[in-house]
Amino acid sequence: MNIKLGALAFGLLSISAQACNTSQNLPGQNIDLYFERNSTQVSADQILKLANWAIDMRLKYPIQEVLSIGGVAEASEKEPKQLAMQRADTTKAMLMQFGLTQVPYDVRAGIYKPLEHFVEPPEKVRRVEIELTPGCPNNCCDGK
Template structure:
């Protein structure tokens, strides 16, 4: 009976599993630093290359959200979050990834909010077609 109820709820709750079109990536930093390590540069360069291939025809109607973060326990956390944001923005610009509308923000995480608040979050929102929209 439990399996039946679970099956019915899964069938009727299909809209709950909505597609999310954004492509997300986090750049991680060492404590008290806004320097991007070589390994992180390689990771982001690969991600950027993949996005350029997947969305080769997307140039203007996209939105890229870039958010710099720091943990409140880091010295001068608001300035550090902003510095991380600027460093990541410069790298994305150098890699030729900044297209469409760019929105930037910075935030300081309170103790215990997240496992690692020493990062920059990148969310790329491609226009149709994308993994949720075939453009038809």
């Protein structure tokens, strides 16, 4: 009887140990902030949207792998590469003020290049794309 219980316990331990043998984390959580032309100023409604998102992320995902921020500007805006970077930096500063301080940041900037068959409206191009990659204990999530 003891041998059967020991074998059962060993079998259950083996199953749980094999449940996560590669790095697995939760899917990224995304939000975009939109800007006026040639501006790095964030509107009040966009600030509120970002603040609520940051609070939700802190509550839902106490372990955070990385926070990616990508500033985007239209090519026709004034100094677009610099403008895109300023938008990204402004967004990072706000996220840190909203409490996302214990996560590494990946901040980048780019100029929007429309695809041949898909052109976004200008008000959707002038943006900062934000993605939080939540983590799990030991890089192993059970999907819950």
